[in-house]
Amino acid sequence: MLQAVMTIPMTGHDTSAEDRRMAAACAAGDAKIFEELYRRFGDRMKSIAWNHLGNAADAEDAVQETFLKIHRAAATYSGEASFSTWAYRILVNTCYDVLRKRKRRIEETSMEDDEGMTIERPTSSVDDAKRMTLRKLLDELPEQRRTVFSLFEIEGLSHAEIGQILGISEGNSKWILFSTKKELQEKWNRTRSS
């Protein structure tokens, strides 16, 4: 008989009093707390949204929409995940909604998409052509795989956090990342040489 080890996501998290205080303040519409949230998590939220939606304008709209949803839903925050993880979950779902409404695939990133914006990326030797290739390959993936890959490899979140954001176990997040990278690995050299 198969011995299955069950891990229920989002349990056992020690939510701080700080997280609950933030949620209560957001529910009450405390402008200062929203500003603090934006200051602490805004950059990462923008990056997550950009990597799901492919341009700055849509990413900013998604971040704005997420703040409104945080205000509306803060009263339901149960402390099962940290407040930031909970906010990222709302953001990812908002990005999915945008993608569904848009009913088109993410266009390959072009400078026109972000006209007027100076996009900054970590200093590295990676060229634009590789980023374009990876973006194209990620675009072909199902939502969940793309999100697990983006959150882990691009944003540096842990599997525990990703599990909480997507409502899956930590182990499943690790498994999805591995199988996604395997798929990308198989296509990588082929796509790069074509």
Place this chain on the structure above:
Amino acid sequence: MNINCSNLDDLLFDASPLSMRTAAEHAAACAACAEKLEAWNDISATAKSMQTAWQNDLLWPRIERALAKEIAEGKRRTPLRGFSRIAAVALLTIGLGSTMWFTMREQVRGAKFNGKIYQNSAMDEVEKAERDHVRAIANLQKFADAKLENTESPLMVSYKEKLMLLDDAIAECQVNIDRNRQNAHIREQLLAMYSEKQQTLKDVLREDPNVSNQ
């Protein structure tokens, strides 16, 4: 540590610094694995360079205005407010319920394949395949468990971890299948995980316990 080409994926799955070092040492003397490892690392490096930042001083004031408007509208609401609020909270709770979201999304994705299952009565075959996997795994597990318990080699430790994670993922899949037996996409995932587990157990049994590991 002595590894062969078939161990590369296990090391990449484990992804610990030791596993990555071991993979690199093997790749240094194996062109096929070197190519795979290079692509693997290239993908990670490219991903890391995709974290995106830009400055827009107008974004926060815009969000602040939208929030202020929404909060003000909330305060102006009529006596229905209490009920609306409860309804909205309930809807949001449902909307944010990740399990619901997961299941619904999987249902949409699997709908096409589901249709095929109904038409072809393929469900029986899927369930039979699952049962076959479970039986084969149980047989392999008896021998693999003893071997896994009696060694502390890094490779065996990484096999153990991989097997635990697979069990974890399989259990989660089974919970989702219990909720919706017709969900073809999750059943496909489950079959893939069973195959992977079977393969991993075979790899464990193939490993020579007397090989020096460090």
